[in-house]
Each structure stands twice: as C-alpha cells, then as structure tokens.
Amino acid sequence: MTKEALQELLEDMSLEEKIGQMNQVAGSFFLGASVATGPMAEKGFTQENIDRAGSAIGVSGAAAVKKVQKAYMEKHPHRIPLLFMLDVINGYKTVFPIPLGQGAAFEPELSMRCARMAAREAAVSGLHVTFSPMADLVRDARWGRVMESTGEDPYLNSLYATAMVRGYQGNDLRDRGSIAACIKHFAGYGAPDAGRDYNTVELSEHTLRQFYLPAYEAGVQAGAALVMTAFNTVEGIPATGNRRLMRQILRDEMGFDGVLISDWAAIEEMLCHGYCADRTQAARRAVAAGVDMDMMAGVYAEQLAALVQGGEVPETLIDEAVMRILTLKNALGLFEAPFKDADEEKEKEIILCEEHRALAREAARKSFVLLKNEGVLPLAPDTKTAYIGPYVDSRNLMGAWSLTGETKDVATLREAVLEQRADTDAVFCCGCPMTDRDMKLEGFLECMDEMVSAEEQQRMMDEAVEAAKACGRVVMLLGEDRRQSGEAASSAGIQIPGIQQELLDRVCAVCDQVAVVLFSGRPLDIRRIAEKAQAVLLAWMPGTEGARALVDVLSGRYAPSGKLPMSFPYCAGQVPVHYNEYPTGRPHVPGKDKDRFRSKYLDIPNAPLYPFGFGLTYTSFRVSPVRLDRDHMAKDDVLTASVTVRNTGPAEGTETIQLYIHDVAASVVRPIKELKGFCKVTLQPGEQKDICFPITERELRFLTENGRWESEPGAFEVFIGTSSLADMPARFVYG
Ligand code: GLC
Numbered sequence: 001m002t003k004e005a006l007q008e009l010l011e012d013m014s015l016e017e018k019i020g021q022m023n024q025v026a027g028s029f030f031l032g033a034s035v036a037t038g039p040m041a042e043k044g045f046t047q048e049n050i051d052r053a054g055s056a057i058g059v060s061g062a063a064a065v066k067k068v069q070k071a072y073m074e075k076h077p078h079r080i081p082l083l084f085m086l087d088v089i090n091g092y093k094t095v096f097p098i099p100l101g102q103g104a105a106f107e108p109e110l111s112m113r114c115a116r117m118a119a120r121e122a123a124v125s126g127l128h129v130t131f132s133p134m135a136d137l138v139r140d141a142r143w144g145r146v147m148e149s150t151g152e153d154p155y156l157n158s159l160y161a162t163a164m165v166r167g168y169q170g171n172d173l174r175d176r177g178s179i180a181a182c183i184k185h186f187a188g189y190g191a192p193d194a195g196r197d198y199n200t201v202e203l204s205e206h207t208l209r210q211f212y213l214p215a216y217e218a219g220v221q222a223g224a225a226l227v228m229t230a231f232n233t234v235e236g237i238p239a240t241g242n243r244r245l246m247r248q249i250l251r252d253e254m255g256f257d258g259v260l261i262s263d264w265a266a267i268e269e270m271l272c273h274g275y276c277a278d279r280t281q282a283a284r285r286a287v288a289a290g291v292d293m294d295m296m297a298g299v300y301a302e303q304l305a306a307l308v309q310g311g312e313v314p315e316t317l318i319d320e321a322v323m324r325i326l327t328l329k330n331a332l333g334l335f336e337a338p339f340k341d342a343d344e345e346k347e348k349e350i351i352l353c354e355e356h357r358a359l360a361r362e363a364a365r366k367s368f369v370l371l372k373n374e375g376v377l378p379l380a381p382d383t384k385t386a387y388i389g390p391y392v393d394s395r396n397l398m399g400a401w402s403l404t405g406e407t408k409d410v411a412t413l414r415e416a417v418l419e420q421r422a423d424t425d426a427v428f429c430c431g432c433p434m435t436d437r438d439m440k441l442e443g444f445l446e447c448m449d450e451m452v453s454a455e456e457q458q459r460m461m462d463e464a465v466e467a468a469k470a471c472g473r474v475v476m477l478l479g480e481d482r483r484q485s486g487e488a489a490s491s492a493g494i495q496i497p498g499i500q501q502e503l504l505d506r507v508c509a510v511c512d513q514v515a516v517v518l519f520s521g522r523p524l525d526i527r528r529i530a531e532k533a534q535a536v537l538l539a540w541m542p543g544t545e546g547a548r549a550l551v552d553v554l555s556g557r558y559a560p561s562g563k564l565p566m567s568f569p570y571c572a573g574q575v576p577v578h579y580n581e582y583p584t585g586r587p588h589v590p591g592k593d594k595d596r597f598r599s600k601y602l603d604i605p606n607a608p609l610y611p612f613g614f615g616l617t618y619t620s621f622r623v624s625p626v627r628l629d630r631d632h633m634a635k636d637d638v639l640t641a642s643v644t645v646r647n648t649g650p651a652e653g654t655e656t657i658q659l660y661i662h663d664v665a666a667s668v669v670r671p672i673k674e675l676k677g678f679c680k681v682t683l684q685p686g687e688q689k690d691i692c693f694p695i696t697e698r699e700l701r702f703l704t705e706n707g708r709w710e711s712e713p714g715a716f717e718v719f720i721g722t723s724s725l726a727d728m729p730a731r732f733v734y735g
Pocket of ligand 1: 087131184263264487
C-alpha cells in the first residue's frame with residue numbers, strides 16, 4: 001500500500017479498531033483457548049478485543065498461521081492482517097549455538113548467516129517478527145540471560161546486533177526469507193542488581209550511554225523494525241513508561257521510528273513497580289512514552305478507549321502508534337500477501353535442510369573455547385576413550401530459548417561418536433544425573449528428569465569410575481542443565497551441580513588424561529574443574545549439530561578457535577567482572593600484594609579465571625611487539641598499528657588477533673583498555689603474517705564530560721594480542 005492509502009485506512013478505522021492494533025495476544029487465543037472467563041478476562045481480554053488484536057505471539061507453522069490469519073481477516077472490518085511474532089533467538093528448527101556462544105566465534109558475519117537461515121525457516125513457518133537480537137550488555141554471570149547476549153563488550157555486541165538484524169531482515173522485509181528483527185531489551189536489562197532477573201538496574205547515565213546503549217543503537221542503525229522495552233527501571237522509572245528513555249533517547253537521539261513493543265505484561269507490571277496506581281495510569285504512561293504495542297497485558301485493550309474519549313489521551317498518540325504498526329505490516333507486504341512466506345511444502349524443503357545443518361555445525365565448532373589443554377586434545381586415535389557424564393546421551397543442547405527446536409533432531413554425543421566412527425572402541429557412561437537432588441528449578445519441575453535412587457546414583461558413578469580405570473583417557477561431558485540459564489534462571493552459585501563435581505573428582509583420581517567438555521549458558525566458577533582436568537573445552541549450548549561439531553573438534557579434524565566474549569570469573573564473589581574496567585586511584589599491580597591499600601581482595605585475585613578474548617587452539621602463536629607507523633596522529637590522520645603473527649606450533653590454527661586502545665588521561669575516567677578491532681587469521685605451522693589495524697579519530701571517541709561522543713587530545717596506548725591480557729603497548733599522541 002502507498003503511504004497515502006495507509007493514511008486513508010487509518011482515518012477510516014474506528015477508535016476500537018485502532019486500539020486493537022496496539023494489542024498483542026497469545027496465539028492460543030486464536031486456537032480455541034477460552035478467553036472470556038477466568039484470569040484472562042481479569043486481564044482485560046474479551047472475545048471482542050481478541051478479534052481486533054493487531055498481533056499474535058506464539059503461533060507458528062504454516063498451516064496454523066494461515067488458518068488463524070484467514071479466520072481473523074474474515075472477521076476484521078478492514079481485513080487488516082495480523083502480525084505473527086515469536087522468540088527465534090538462536091534458530092527456529094535448526095538451532096544454532098546460544099548467542100553467547102556465537103559471540104565466542106568473534107565472527108559477526110557467521111551470525112548474520114545463522115540469522116538469515118533462521119529467518120528462512122521462521123518465514124516459511126508463517127512468522128513475520130522475531131524478538132531478537134538481544135543487545136543487552138552483560139557483566140554478571142549470576143544472571144541467567146547472559147546466554148542470550150553476546151557478552152561484555154560494547155564494540156563486539158554492536159557488531160553482532162548489526163549482523164543479526166541484517167541477517168533476519170535481509171535487504172527488504174517483503175523479500176522471501178526476511179522477517180523483522182526486534183532489538184531488546186531497551187534499556188540496561190543486563191545489569192540487574194545482584195544478578196537477579198527482573199531486579200532493579202542502577203546505572204549512571206554516563207555508564208548507560210558509554211557501555212550499554214551502543215549495541216542497541218547499532219541495531220537501530222542497522223534498521224531493526226522493532227524495539228522491545230525492558231522490564232527494569234532506568235533512573236527510577238520503569239523503561240516501559242519512561243518517556244525520556246523512549247522518546248528522547250530512543251526515538252529522537254537514535255532516530256528509531258519503528259514499532260516499540262512492551263515486554264511480556266510489562267505495562268501492567270508498572271503497578272508492581274509502584275510507578276502506576278492502576279491500569280488506567282499504566283495505559284496513560286505507556287502510551288505517553290511511545291509504547292506502540294502492549295504484549296499480553298490487556299491494558300491498552302481495556303483502558304485506552306475511555307482515556308481517549310475522556311480527553312486524557314489525545315487520539316493523535318493512538319494514530320501515531322497505529323500508523324507505525326500499519327507501516328510495519330505494509331513493509332512486510334502483508335496487505336498484499338497476508339500469508340507472506342507461509343508454505344507447508346517449503347517448510348518440508350527448507351527446515352533442517354542439509355545446508356542449515358552444515359551451518360549449525362560450523363557455527364558450533366567456531367563457538368567452542370579451549371580453556372586448557374595439557375596434551376590431551378585432540379584425541380589421539382590409539383587410545384581407548386571413556387566418554388563419561390550426563391551429557392553423553394543428552395539431546396538438550398539447544399539452550400533455554402529454543403522454543404521451536406526439537407530434541408528429536410539433535411544427535412547425542414554417543415551417537416555422533418559412533419556415527420563418525422571417530423572412536424570405535426569407546427565406552428560411554430552417564431555417570432550421574434544432570435542435577436543435584438535439591439536443585440531449585442521452580443516452574444521447571446514439570447519437565448525435570450525423574451530423580452534416580454541413591455543406590456542407582458552410586459551404581460552409575462561406580463560404573464563410570466571403573467570405565468575410567470579401564471581406559472587410558474576420559475572425555476567428561478558435564479555442565480549446567482539447560483534450564484539453569486535463560487530467563488528467570490539467576491543463580492548465586494555459578495558452579496556445575498555438586499554431583500557432577502563428585503563424579504569428576506572420582507574419575508580424575510583414577511585417570512590422569514581427562515578432558516572436560518563443559519556445557520553452560522553462562523560463565524561458571526570452574527576452578528575445581530580446571531585444577532583436576534588436563535583439558536577444558538567450553539561448548540556453551542551448541543545447538544542442533546553441537547554433538548557432531550564436538551566430535552569434529554575432539555578428533556582434531558577441526559581445531560577450536562573460540563574466544564571468550566565474557567570473562568569467566570574466579571568465583572561468584574568476584575562478579576560483576578569485566579576486562580574494560582576503570583583503573584581506580586589505587587590500581588592493584590599483580591605481584592605487589594604487599595601494598596595493602598590497593599584495590600584488591602584479601603582472599604582472591606582481581607583477575608578472572610579466564611579473561612575476555614581468551615581461547616587456545618591446537619597449535620601456538622607468537623605475536624610480535626606492536627609497531628606504529630607514526631607516534632603522533634592528527635585528527636584526519638590514519639595511524640596504522642601492526643604486528644607479525646607466527647604459527648609456532650605443530651598444526652594449522654586460527655587465531656583472533658585483537659586490538660585494544662587505552663586513553664591514558666581524559667575528561668572522564670577511561671577503561672584500562674577497550675576492544676577496537678579484531679582479525680581472525682589461519683596459519684599453517686611455521687607460517688607468519690602481518691596484521692594491520694587502521695586507527696582513526698573515530699576509534700578514539702568516547703562520551704566526554706560534555707556529554708558528547710568526541711575525541712580529546714592526549715596520549716594513547718595500543719595493545720595487540722590474542723586476548724584482553726595483551727600487554728607491552730605502543731604509545732602515540734593524538735591532537
Ligand atoms: C519474555 C522475555 C522477552 C521475550 C518475551 C516474549 O519475558 O523477556 O525477551 O521476547 O517475553 O516471549
């Protein structure tokens with residue numbers, strides 16, 4: 001439709017129809033769930049406003065979507081099509097590594113390809129919008145949703161947000177295989193106090209803007225069609241009712257003119273926050289903040305008409321919101337093609353096709369991070385191996401947000417080993433249950449594994465220890481249960497379940513060739529694992545093809561190349577911990593522990609167990625000292641920083657060379673270093689290559705005391721290395 005036609009449509013719509021467009025309801029409402037009575041009625045849902053809703057969440061599958069769309073449009077006075085939305089976070093049916101694992105690949109382009117394939121599968125299944133990418137910056141491993149982010153660095157997160165938006169949306173939303181992306185959760189949701197989900201967020205505006213906003217802005221600049229509000233407060237006001245955050249910062253400063261949707265029931269939750277006395281005030285404040293769509297609170301549907309008719313809310317606010325929603329539907333081509341890509345035949349052809357599975361396997365391989373290796377990996381073919389641990393036979397490798405991924409499509413580690421005949425005389429033992437008996441997983445119990453008896457548990461462990469004794473080498477497959485990360489899965493203790501640690505301890509007591517493959521949705525305190533095992537390979541939640549990818553890497557056919565996008569803390573007491581910290585006035589200098597009055601702990605080191613950007617491979621590299629082509633840089637200059645990287649080990653390997661810059665003195669304090677570039681390079685044994693990074697004035701900009709993004713003259717240090725531990729900087733003066 002033309003813009004004029006959209007305007008005419010808007011003008012022809014009744015107030016009830018307009019407000020209906022601002023209402024998102026669960027897809028089950030259209031699939032026969034009763035809405036007119038019970039809790040849903042109390043939430044303001046009636047059959048009438050369901051029939052006028054603008055969007056459905058949670059319906060997918062070409063046949064189901066077409067059935068709902070057809071029935072809905074037949075009843076709608078202007079036959080305005082529904083938008084179908086769902087959380088396609090790391091894949092639809094072909095599930096890729098969790099976003100934190102994708103961040104470990106340090107390859108945004110790869111994630112763009114993953115997002116593109118996820119979009120293809122979602123689109124043929126009738127979906128129009130995904131609630132992804134999550135662009136929240138994270139520093140606290142106690143927060144279960146770190147699994148959904150790409151980590152602790154604004155620059156890396158910005159690249160990923162941009163790549164994923166482009167992957168989902170392609171060149172045009174009307175195109176086949178394109179779905180609309182939704183940047184979330186605006187803003188600052190990744191910084192809840194104490195790492196407890198939905199908790200208060202207290203960030204200075206400077207910190208919010210310097211560290212947390214850039215990735216959201218990158219997603220907006222990439223053209224994200226939607227943004228989702230965060231559950232938390234910002235400066236004491238819930239984001240969902242925060243006019244300054246949404247109208248000034250998001251829309252005016254960042255230039256976002258797409259659809260702003262609330263998070264699930266977040267409009268109503270402003271009552272719990274104590275920001276709104278009732279649902280009437282919640283409706284008024286949310287629409288004043290510019291929230292276009294109410295996800296599943298029923299507040300707009302119940303309250304807005306009276307507010308408009310009573311003159312408390314100008315109808316122009318409604319028109320503004322509805323026009324954005326109609327514009328999105330039009331951009332997707334839904335007025336001409338309300339079923340868009342939904343196609344039962346194409347579903348069979350595209351979903352889980354070999355191309356998608358191959359990409360999922362590549363993405364999984366590149367997500368793995370080798371944290372330790374004392375010669376155990378890759379597995380030499382001449383030694384009998386015991387594969388031990390609760391992940392030996394688990395298909396739950398897709399992470400907490402794989403709503404549509406199915407375990408039937410996932411190979412287990414045992415199957416993958418036997419399928420590839422990578423280890424024909426291997427033995428396999430579960431060794432112990434996934435979780436401890438007293439594991440608190442409220443709300444998940446309906447799908448918790450039944451607990452084994454104490455006797456059975458003992459038998460399993462004894463059997464595993466015997467297998468370890470009989471074999472010369474053990475690969476342990478351990479980790480969090482997938483339900484221990486994700487939404488509403490904060491954890492004060494960030495270790496693997498005690499029963500698994502006990503199994504590891506007993507196995508390491510009888511075998512000194514133990515490699516641990518660690519499945520996790522978050523950084524964990526793995527001191528006791530790293531102490532005991534000779535190798536540790538972090539697998540995150542690797543997705544549909546994760547087990548096959550693991551065998552690819554364990555066997556040595558592919559070398560691991562991942563780098564940590566989020567620091568692995570020494571222990572829970574150390575979080576939040578992140579590499580780009582400020583120096584403080586009393587920086588602790590390692591080795592100078594005698595200096596009492598320094599910023600340090602009495603009982604643990606300052607440094608995380610494994611830092612941001614760290615990851616090993618099956619060879620070794622040497623990086624030369626940093627070379628600069630000048631020691632002074634004027635505003636319009638391009639300074640070139642370079643190093644020579646050499647593969648000094650026995651095998652081909654891929655290294656991610658990272659560029660960090662430190663602004664030595666400025667009008668506000670500056671991090672000890674900030675990632676400003678990286679380059680993946682694959683070298684054969686003995687091969688070397690010069691890696692060059694151009695540095696311009698743009699790389700020196702930050703939020704100054706004037707509240708502007710600008711550079712300031714002064715001294716800068718340039719670090720280039722294989723992790724955020726890079727040292728021996730070169731220095732230049734700018735300005
Ligand atoms: C959830 C999440 C959000 C998700 C939405 C819809 O509560 O916070 O990330 O997209 O509801 O499922």
